[in-house]
Amino acid sequence: MALAPPGSQVAPLPSNLPFRLVSKTIGQGAYASIRKAVPINAPKPIIAIKFINKEHAFKQGRLTPKQIKMEIILHSHLKKHPNIIHCLGSGEDTLWTWIAMELAEGGDLFDKIEADEGVGEDIAHFYFSQLVSAVGYMHSMGIAHRDIKPENVLLSAEGDLKLSDFGLAALFKKDGQLRVCNTVCGSPPYIAPEIVSGRRSKRADMLDVGYAANICDIWSCGVVLFVLLVGNTPWDEPTMRSDEFKEYVDTGGQTTDELWQQIPAEILSLLRGMLKLDPAQRFTLDEIRTHPWFTRKNPYLSSSGRNVNPVGLATQMLSQLRIDFTREPTQSQRGFSQDEDAMDIDSDPHRSSAVTFLSSTQPETPIADAPFDWERPPRLASHDGISASQPTSNGQQAAYRAQTMSSTPLMSQLPCSTQDMLSQDPSMTQFSQTQQGVPMTLTQAARRFADVMPSHSLARFISPHSMDLLVPLLLEALHRLGVPAPTFTEQSIAECQRVGSASIRVKMADGRRQGLNGHILVEKVVYDGILYNEVRFVKASGDPLEWRRFFKNVVVCVGDVVLRPD
The missing domain is CATH 3.30.310.80 (Kinase associated domain 1, KA1)
Known part of the structure; x- marks a missing residue:
């Protein structure tokens, strides 16, 4: 019997799995953990298994069985796309639900990007192009991701982008009919403003007037592009409590924030188009795809959208990771919290009075201080x-x-x-x-x-x-x-x-x-x-x-x- 993952409080994993576990934990949330596995009688292929602890998910995470089932249904519905983690199957017992997935052999993309530096234009363009390809495919299937952020952007062994974690995905189109979403969810630096500012008179996590989830994904992609370019987010959250966001709104996107000054001029119109406050005016995927910066040639991008120079790309990214021992540690608004209650962050991970969140199966913070x-x-x-x-x-x-x-x-x-x-x-x-x-x-x-x-x-x-x-x-x-x-x-x-x-x-x-x-x-x-x-x-x-x-x-x-x- 394999050891239980962190956060499981020693609940034994299923004993009748159709594969063989071959690793300890490689990823973790409050009630979900990920391990590697292989076929019962073969060493390959290596896949990833997400184990969702039902008791934690239902009690602490306030999820319902229907929500976990919806994650599996929507992820499976996406079938195969080169820039989306492929769902291979699922199962459950009384304690656990498990989801078998393609293993992202390249690890986390944003693990490999220098904080406060970002990557060059070519690399940012390469990964943004692949992200748009993944999101465009999802939207063509009527599914919005609703949680696009660095934690959910992984890599293949060749360095190609793989979008992951569909715990908050939603069906925004069915039988040709558009549907709005009412659930408040996402991560504050990446969430669209219409979700945060919506009126909630009945429940704190439900909006009175729904939002177009696919258009919210566009906003999140814009923030991710910003992060690729400069190594930081443009704001804490899209509300007037954030000084950076307030200036962005007050100046009509012509902010003087030092991070925006680092963005090449030819990209600014694309970013401002994706970060339009009014969802009706926000760039569509077609407008993104026809933007001059998006259509530029890229030395790493093949005509089929794959990485044409994996070693060159990896070498360039590795060379950009540098630690300057002569600099003082970061101590600023973009540094670290010195709040006296910071140890209580698990109980309120987002620390935002503006947003009440529905947890996904890869949440912000682990509930249990497990070994x-x-x-x-x-x-x-x-x-x-x-x-x-x-x-x-x-x-x-x-x-x-x-x-x-x-x-x-x-x-x-x-x-x-x-x-x-x-x-x-x-x-x-x-x-x-x-x-x-x-x-x-x-x-x-x-x-x-x-x-x-x-x-x-x-x-x-x-x-x-x-x-x-x-x-x-x-x-x-x-x-x-x-x-x-x-x-x-x-x-x-x-x-x-x-x-x-x-x-x-x-x-x-x-x-x-x-x-x-x-x-x-x-x-x-x-x-x-x-x-x-x-x-x-x-x-x-x-x-x-x-x-x-x-x-x-x-x-x-x-x-x-x-x-x-x-």
Whole structure:
């Protein structure tokens, strides 16, 4: 029997599954978790299984069986499209509903985009084109997504976009007749204003006058394009309580906000068209598709809409991930909440008096503080010399420590074989303080996007320092950033040192006042007989760009212990 995923409160998973589970948790919500699986008698294909805990969904999540059934029906109705996660089947027992889906082997798109930087025009255009293709197909089938945001944008192994999570999808057209939706749902930075501002005289989560869900999707796509371009959202929520949104409205879209100043001029008319306040004036999909910027040529986009240069795209994206150790951590309205009640964010993840939300099966925040049960990312391509055992030579360990403890540890101080090994680790490139680009060792044998840019998050670093030094430093960094942190006694840190791992639970409100939750995990690892610690930042829920920003801020705070390329 497989271990139950986080948030399940040890409810046993179904025993008669028509597949074999082969991983721990790779994704999680309040009452849903995702694991990898394969056919009963074969190693491939690897698929993803979403397990929805019924008790949590119905009681804490206030979902109904009909709503879960509707997610499955609508997702299955979408059949196959190259930019939509394919639904393969479903089933249930008394405790769980499960949905089998295509595995997004490339991981999260926005995990791979630099916070506050975004990507270049070509890459933004490439992914926006594929998003429009996915949404256009959904709309042609009469289905609106209603929850388009970075958490729901995944990648294939070739780097192509895959739209996911249809827990809030709705049928807006049936038998040729348009239908309006009344349910208030979505994520505040991405939600359309007509949903937020609608009158609710009977129920807080139901509008008196319905909205056109497909037109709301257009608004969300516009915000996603903005985020691709600059690495941040244009506002917290589309209400007059947001200073950025108020200025956007008051100036008729001619805002002086510094983020808008970064948008290339030829894209502004497209964004303003998609972000029209009046749904009747908002750009249609056809108007988007015929806009001059949308029809521009793209070196990554084939005539069929696929990625024509997966390795080149991955290399370009990886080269844009950089951490500047000379900069101060972010402390602004786009930084982190220092609210004294931030630890209570789970009970009110959106922190918006304007919006009352219906939870989806991939919600913002986990309800239960369950034990850490996430799958570790695969080690480097060559596993020789890497283990979780004790170092082979105390003398060698002591000599290395004496060399590195007095200054920032550099890869050049390591044995040559370890340097060669770590040069194959994509996460190391983000710490380089030179503009040398992505090492050839990562690209020369690559054939797919995933060969250069891994599916797992790059929010990790390696340090030669001991756990009893790292854990207090990480806790001090959280305090400096105004992020609530658990208390570790000297005895608990000593126990972490003994067992070789420590987990720091993180719950906060991010820079857009949304729930951001996860763990900072410190684990020992041995390279070439020398003991190091790997520090991983594992997001349980929330915006991936905000998690990336949080990771960067912590790394800058503890920069002197981070192993870096020279």
